[in-house]
Amino acid sequence: MKLTQNAMFNNGNKLGSFFYQYLATISGCLSIICCGMHFGWPSPSLPELLDPNSTIPMTSEEGSWLAAMPCIGAPIGDIIAAYMADKIGRKYSMLITSPMYVASWLLVAFSPSVFVFALARIIAGAADGIAFTAFPMYLGEISDSKIRGILGSSIQVSMTTGMLLVNIIGLYLNISLTAIIALVFPVLHFITFWFMPESPYYLLMTKNTDAARRSLQIFNGTDDVDQKLKTVDQAVKEDLENTSSIWNLFTTKSNRKALLICFCLRSIQQFIGAYAITFYAKMIFDEAGENISASTATMIFFSVQLFVAIIASFLSDSLGRRPLLIISIIGSGIALAVEGLYFYFEGKIDMSGYSFVPLLALISYVIIYNVGVGCVPIILLGELFPPNVKAFALCLCDIWFDIVVTFMSKFFQLMKDNFGMHVPFFAFALFCGIGLVFIVLCVPETKGKTLEEIQLILKGKSKKNHDIELEVNT
Incomplete structure (x- = not known):
């Protein structure tokens, strides 16, 4: 896989210095679109579930709790991501969200009860928590200061895109078909983001200098990254002089x-x-x-x-x-x-x-x-x-x-x-x-x-x- 990635990126400096920063952002944002689709799902779906003729009877109170389930599941993902982002990296933390979104949409598509819907929404919420912890971190660390604003703003754009998409699809299709179509996005995210480089900051945190250099070369579209590598390495060393602990925040x-x-x-x-x-x-x-x-x-x-x-x-x-x-x-x-x-x-x-x-x-x-x-x-x-x-x-x-x-x-x-x-x-x-x-x-x-x-x-x-x-x- 390393050879495949090198072959994919070795022409990066011919395609513009920010090309792969944009590419990684677009790929990562597929996960945020998944989050937006789950967040917007109640709008077209709850009326169908609350209808007297619904095959899965549901009360209004159950519907309101169902809408809130991602917010209940998200802290679980936040805590998982806080540990994983520094252990396995920002990239692989993001990749974990894809099978979670796939599982949640499959549960929604074939749900026989309110309980299964709730479970699906909690799993989606946990994936949201991971994505919203790991992805802003990843974007901040790979982006050049000249375009960090537009790359960071892509999260809000993607969230809104997801909410709009699920409302459009849900307007014309039933819950099961909407969920099956939504499966496309986490699958695309996993396939494309697998080939994205890891954050150079994380690689330097784990003392993988060669990989960090390669990551900087890819994201900056040039082989001349010695000064930038030195600057980032010095900043990481200064920060790591303090033990990586939640108490350092306070x-x-x-x-x-x-x-x-x-x-x-x-x-x-x-x-x-x-x-x-x-x-x-x-x-x-x-x-x-x-x-x-x-x-x-x-x-x-x-x-x-x-x-x-x-x-x-x-x-x-x-x-x-x-x-x-x-x-x-x-x-x-x-x-x-x-x-x-x-x-x-x-x-x-x-x-x-x-x-x-x-x-x-x-x-x-x-x-x-x-x-x-x-x-x-x-x-x-x-x-x-x-x-x-x-x-x-x-x-x-x-x-x-x-x-x-x-x-x-x-x-x-x-x-x-x-x-x-x-x-x-x-x-x-x-x-x-x-x-x-x-x-x-x-x-x-x-x-x-x-x-x-x-x-x-x-x-x-x-x-x-x-x-x-x-x-x-x-």
Whole structure:
């Protein structure tokens, strides 16, 4: 297999310096598409299962738990990935997700009961946890600083693509046929990602210098990687001077700062209503009095998300992370406040002339959210942590994300049912204001910075002073 891989990559420098970085990203994103398909699966499937004529009787409560099962299974995968990413590597951790997704789709396709559906969803959730721990890590370590933003943004694009695909397929086919078609993606992921090189950072962590050199040559499209190899090797050695332990996340100031930034940004994503609105989009349209079918509303919602996520992936490397976050959260706050105002005045005054407002505000929110807040936090996951704690950090961040998603979905339902639809939207808008303050005060700009330079920023050092220190020590 080594010979096959060498033959495949030995012409890399003829195809452009970033060619194989893009190729590895596309291959790895097939796993994220699988995650998006499982996440979006309840939208077209639950109505079929909850139908009185369903061959598998299911209550509404069972359906709601079934939708949440991936978030319950994800922490299992997060913990597994935190161990495996440093033991067998980022690449092979990602490959493990493929048979897990295959198994989960087979269970869905031939499920005889609610229990089997739940088991399938938990397995898929565990695979999601592995993918969202290992893949941002892998992308951050293989990508050049000039294109790390667009490669990192591909995760959000792929997630949205998966949700849109499963809704399109599920609209025309039954649950079993949808699951069988979905099997194509994990199989393609396994076949293509098998040939991708391992992260050079991981290879240097395991003292495999020759393989790390080869990995850098492939990903950079040149044989001249001596200086880059030396830089990465020095950074890895510095990081590994500290024992690779979860406690290093809390005992080292720069790691604590990175963890705080990622925890808060992932929380902000959900506190301003991202997935809660996704879950209840059709209900929002119904309550607003719009005559939009569930399938039409879903297609509009996810199609707009996908289009904007693709555009945003190109902006993060040109405009920078901080400007996109600031613009995005301000615009989201305005759109959410407008949505809340409409529902507040509905029933109090005649709003028939403004029936277009809820749809317009929600689509505006989808657009502006995905420009920055939707994609930038995922990019930062792969940028802010040093190699010795990255696996633990991404594990904790993803577990926290699953908890917040579950909490905010319930929050939306409780506020809507007990106080009215306007209350959760006003709350989301308020969180946008809080999030804006945090972003302005705490989030660093990482555009165009190498991973080593980002660590210096978190430590409060300049690159010049750091280089002087190295010269003195050597």
